[in-house]
Amino acid sequence: MHVISLSLSSIFFFLFLTSTILISPVQPTTSKPPAPRPHRELSADYYSKKCPQLETLVGSVTSQRFKEVPISAPATIRLFFHDCFVEGCDGSILIETKKGSKKLAEREAYENKELREEGFDSIIKAKALVESHCPSLVSCSDILAIAARDFIHLAGGPYYQVKKGRWDGKRSTAKNVPPNIPRSNSTVDQLIKLFASKGLTVEELVVLSGSHTIGFAHCKNFLGRLYDYKGTKRPDPSLDQRLLKELRMSCPFSGGSSGVVLPLDATTPFVFDNGYFTGLGTNMGLLGSDQALFLDPRTKPIALEMARDKQKFLKAFGDAMDKMGSIGVKRGKRHGEIRTDCRVFL
DSSP states (O other): OOGGGOOHHHHHHHHTTOOOOOOOSOOOSOSSOOOOOGGGOOBTTTTTTTOTTHHHHHHHHHHHHHHHOTTHHHHHHHHHHHHHTSSSSSSGGGOOOOTTOSSOOGGGSGGGTTOOHHHHHHHHHHHHHHHHHSTTTSOHHHHHHHHHHHHHHHTTOOOOOOOBOOBEESOOOGGGSGGGSOOTTOOHHHHHHHHHHTTOOHHHHHHHHGGGGSOEEEGGGTHHHHHOGGGSSSOOTTSOHHHHHHHHHHSOSSSSOTTOEEESSSSSTTSOSSHHHHHHHTTOOSSHHHHGGGTSTTTHHHHHHHHHOHHHHHHHHHHHHHHHTTTTOBOSTTTEEOOSSTTSOO
């Protein structure tokens, strides 16, 4: 079904669920990360003796949230990306700024302002349940990793084993966010450099961008493509003309669109499939950074392959999430802690 078959009334159906833009991974730091240290290795059975019911406990919360608050799925997946790409996968995104403090936590950074409360709430609820059964044993960062996997699977995506053993980080600083979060108009060069700085390949960049198969974006993230592409006073020539017309109806050049959001994959915005990639193939990418993946010779062949083979994409996505989940993990009291409340340091 062509994406343009979505009528304006159909689009407004998505709006009441409100905003969540699932912008995945990020912008540059260094090109070659240090080799992983053996003592920081994670394992799938890390809690097999300490808290054997962990995944069942988290799963009971994620399944309920998926039914009652479906926007929790893309919100939590995005939360995991933003956590791992700033300071590593250590739960630092969950910390709240102390009242009256001038040192803002990560979640207060401008780049994180659109992170949905439904994502944070899902982790807080899961942590509370886990604490009632396994007090002071399971990190918030491990719970976030498990919850993200659960939501991916509940939405139709792959089920992969989550390796565990992360400790929660002791630092959360807003100023560390900007260089590590991608822009909606990031170039492929910028994205490749950023992913390389996290130890991720070009293929993993493309595959992980497939998380945009569910989720939504605010008009401001693609408004330039509709009216003034790169200062030309004209729309992005790579944007499908019928889609352009639809988008302009919902996102006027000025005023009236600050709270409007549109699906990143308009064909199946709540289903984790490869619709994102098939959309790129017909110039239906909502964000400039997404459509760019189909225009660059380094990334286009990978995007085409993911569009052709859904099962290959799902398998590759699970593998890439497993690898991403090991970025910058903390282990031991010297580097981390096991928080009892994900929102505050011990």
